[in-house]
């Protein structure tokens with residue numbers, strides 16, 4: 001059998017250098033021109049349990065990049081979570097400057113490289129220009145995907161307006177899988193997501209799905225039923241994840257998966273194996289934790305403090321206008337967490353002892 005190199009040249013060149021140059025050009029043209037060609041086979045989909053990361057801040061309120069490496073190690077080693085969604089709602093993105101978001105995204109991508117399966121960077125902003133700049137930047141640093149929230153000061157009033165806005169962000173990173181991030185409780189943007197999806201790939205060729213953080217399960221179900229096989233539809237209301245899975249979610253993205261990721265992976269596995277009782281038992285525990293926390297006051301600052309307490313990583317305060325709550329407030333939520341997710345107690349203890357600081 002002839003190898004490629006030995007095959008007679010059809011172009012008449014005895015050494016066939018022309019052909020080799022042609023193949024070489026095809027292979028390298030994208031890099032030479034600075035344009036990466038989308039390679040669908042290499043795309044990493046949003047599946048499984050994905051942690052929406054908190055942004056580590058110093059006590060003075062500056063971004064603390066030094067904690068990102070240990071944070072990633074914690075997620076992998078203690079929660080078995082290997083995918084992250086950074087600079088989102090949990091990451092306080094809307095309270096950060098564009099420069100801070102770039103520095104954070106860069107560090108998350110750098111430290112996750114070779115360790116994690118997926119890093120999706122949220123690039124939504126109030127200004128189209130800022131979103132475009134962040135989308136371009138996310139492409140440069142090798143993010144596995146970008147997600148965009150709708151602007152919410154001036155809101156789009158129709159699906160077409162929102163689509164056009166998303167298109168103008170997506171074209172700045174045409175090779176990066178693009179996700180619309182629907183979170184009506186925060187943005188107040190109620191455009192049904194199903195209205196966005198019709199023919200969306202014609203407008204946004206890089207469109208790959210939705211991060212759906214709303215509780216309108218009919219809308220979510222219709223997104224799933226009108227989705228294409230290569231899209232990801234991830235559900236983002238942690239306390240009712242089972243309903244999202246029942247509707248056909250391909251994965252889950254949430255803030256609580258930072259500290260109960262391992263349990264939620266068990267929930268997803270139980271669900272997939274048809275063990276509804278076990279799946280529900282885990283879901284109910286999370287509902288009990290969040291129900292308790294919401295009754296006494298649960299916001300991003302409290303959530304972040306809980307993650308600090310559980311992980312032993314000092315993630316710092318939230319940024320103003322959010323504030324840290326008094327210690328007894330967060331301590332009672334930590335105790336509830338420990339009583340529900342018992343097996344974590346020994347870990348917290350040994351982890352903090354190892355660090356030489358007593359937490360409880």
Ligand SMILES: CC(=O)N[C@H](C=O)[C@@H](O)[C@H](O)[C@H](O)CO
Pocket residue numbers: 052089090183185186213236237238239253254255256290
């Ligand atoms: C509005 C918001 O931040 N939603 C998060 C993700 O989208 C969730 O992970 C929640 O933090 C979680 O479900 C607790 O309510």
Ligand SMILES: CC(=O)C(=O)O
Pocket residue numbers: 052053085087088089090091236253254255
């Ligand atoms: C939960 C989530 O996905 C976010 O923080 O953006």
